[in-house]
Amino acid sequence: MINIEIDGKHIETENGSTVIEAAHKAGIAIPHFCYHKKLSIAANCRMCLVQVEKAPKPLPACATPVTEGMKVFTHSDQAVKAQKGVMEFLLINHPLDCPICDQGGECLLQDMSVGYGGGHSRYQEEKRMVLSKDIGPLVSAEEMSRCINCTRCVRFGQEIGGKMELGQAFRTEHAEIMSFVSGTVDSELSGNMIDLCPVGALTSKPFRYKARSWELSRRRSISAHDSLGSNLAVHTKNNQVLRVLPIENEDINECWLSDKDRFAYEGLNTEDRLTKPMIKQDGKWQEVEWQVALEYAANGLRHIANGAGAEQLGALATGGSTLEEMYLLQKLMRGMGSDNVDFRLRQSDFSADGKQQGAPWLGLSVADISRADRLLIVGSFLRKDHPVLAARIRQAVKKGLQVSLIHSVDDDQQMHIAHKAIVAPDALVNTLSQVAQAVAAKQTEGIAGSLVSGERVAVLLGNFAQQHPQAAQLQTLAQQIANATHGKFGFLGEAANSVGGYIAQAVPGAKGLNAASMMASPRKAYVLLNVEPELDCANPQQAMAALQSADTVIVLSAYKNKALDYADVLLPIAPFTETSGTFISTEGRVQSFKGAVKPLGEARPAWKVLRVLGNLLKVDGFDFDTSEVVRDEALKGVDVSIKLNNAITGVEVKAEVSAAGMQRVSDVPIYTTDAVVRRSAPLQATADAATPLVWMHSEELNNIGVKSGMNVKVSQGSGSVKLACRADDKLPKGVVRIAAGHSATAALGAMFGTITVERA
């Protein structure tokens, strides 16, 4: 520890910290633009100049390390004169167009100029002009003349995003921020540049000119689109969500937010929002009152339960549903005598059910990932499935974390991967099993060597591993490795409430059918909560067939979508911004939120709809007044952490011989993961949301006689689609990579298994 004095205040600070860090810790404000606590130090804005005793000239506080006995003056005549001088220089070229600037009202430069700017400008000459740039559908670089060249956005790309997509070209007065060869910024974290930009140079494109910052009401909420549970603020005006910003939480999302969380709100009020209950009579849809629709739905369920038997009822929810919704859904089904309820729609292996000791979770806290020194990631499209978590891992890698990857595709994770094994899906178990054996034998090379040499080891199973047909075996092997290395193992949860689903018991009991078997042996009646089966299920073909053959399908959804084809009742429910609820993040953190705006039209929160359905069906214990009461009942007053347990016993690991033919590898593209995201126009305009391609090794393409870029016909099960193919020599041979969860590939079958590709 070092003792320094700032403005006469005695401060004890860590060795190696800078003056600005010490000042901020002591609550002393030093004006700054280019300095950001999460980014490297550039010291190019010069706004933070302070006077230091015995230094002949003012020094930049952000780049001056503290030394014992240092005396700093932030408001002395010399310091203030320097700061005012810098401000005058910054304002020389900054357009004074605050009234039309989207940053106006929340602009660092605007605020600072009140404190340090002059009343009028001495500058008479012409101002610098920088041409606007198109850097994609999310971030607007329309007004680059406003840029003060702090390079926060450049450093963000290099350091946090993992890829330098913006850079500063030219020198002195001609310096400007631009993308490479008029490319776009495609990072899945690009929206953070908007927050980082201290002026209005980089602003939100969808939010452009929508509102001024002072008009917005801010409501706390929780991310509904990935499992991290990012804290966010929903900004609303006139009962409409206008933008979403992160709320800083060092243990979860730090100060970042993924583009998915930030821009998904654009999908909330689209054309196909369901705003009135609808029922299908004589093949025709008609809008009806809630009472009619609910009674119709209740009668439908009662009819099946009394006639064909309660086991003919099945209920499915997405992992993005709230704890309350899932709890009431399973309570309703169990109250009617059916055990068929599940939320793991994309999972294909359910053999872990009953062999698992608790709810599968991350296995360690998110903050602990930063402290780990060895990490093995199995089957994860890490950067796309968990963008903010990937950024955290990227930071940890820079501080010495060794990451190894076992997967079926070799996407650029934009971080240093120490060891990787890229194998076909059917070889995944084998490969992991070899690693487990090598770890047990204390090998010193490769993935095993890396893990054995670590002190704080973690093995994480990604979405791909959870959806894998041998998921339980992968889990068992991960457990073996973790035990052998005295480390932790767990799951990178797939959806916002992947842990919550287990806690809410929205999983089948011993007698019940799981998501896959409910589709394999079709039920007579289904209740779907938030589900778009053609996109959300592991096998869309099978799911659609099952739903089409059912007598009654009750859909609780915020959108009309394809449900018009197979449903009998459509009940409009509120998406997460319009309802109160709880998400349990992948690290087991219980976070409740309230609705930010009123439900659109006649839509109602799903927990209320389910409650009334329960009442109409005369199921006991459905008298809830608030979602908090539902939550408390679901959690049963027990700390959730007690229920979290990844331990698994009794799964036999057997290497399977690969089947003949090509194997499908499916990722769920980042912007097709849930109903709201799929409808967000700006997200759908990004490069990540492009129509899926058929990726194969170039030799495999040669074998079927097509060239990269040509159209191929892909057939699986009863369906086939025509898509363009592309060569990816990093893929293992015998593998076809086709995205799932996308309307272009919804006609295909299961996410894993054999698939045929031929010349179109």
Add this chain to the structure above:
Amino acid sequence: MNKLINFFKSFLLLELLKGMSVTGKYFFARHITVEYPEEKTPQSFRFRGLHAQRRYPNGEERCIGCKLCEAVCPALAIKIEVAERADGSRRTTQYDIDLTKCIFCGFCEESCPVDAIVETRVYEYHGEKRGDLYYTKEMLLAVGDKHEEQIAKDRAADAKYR
């Protein structure tokens, strides 16, 4: 003796003359009564009457939709909606002033960075229904177009004090 004085006072109509002298004084003095509506009082160039939206000489509306007037309005009489126009500029799609709420404080005028919203010298307007005093953007622009010459003159006169 008093009786005699009173007799002469009343005989010579002295009281009357006294009164008439006041009348006479005001009869010849400068008149201050204004014969409204034939006559009108003089107005300051800072007079705060009916609002107007101004245009630039090329016909382009001045308002850029910064919403500062909306934010500063103490009576919450202004309602603005903004969108990007086809040419990329920031423009209002709705600019309403509810004159029944307005207290004519002039803050809107003072906060406007482009002198778009101004208060004119016009005070002779009325509404027969409450809705008549709900001025929309088109109405405000029309007021501005009609009185632009006077508005410009008044702004010029006030400029050196601002």
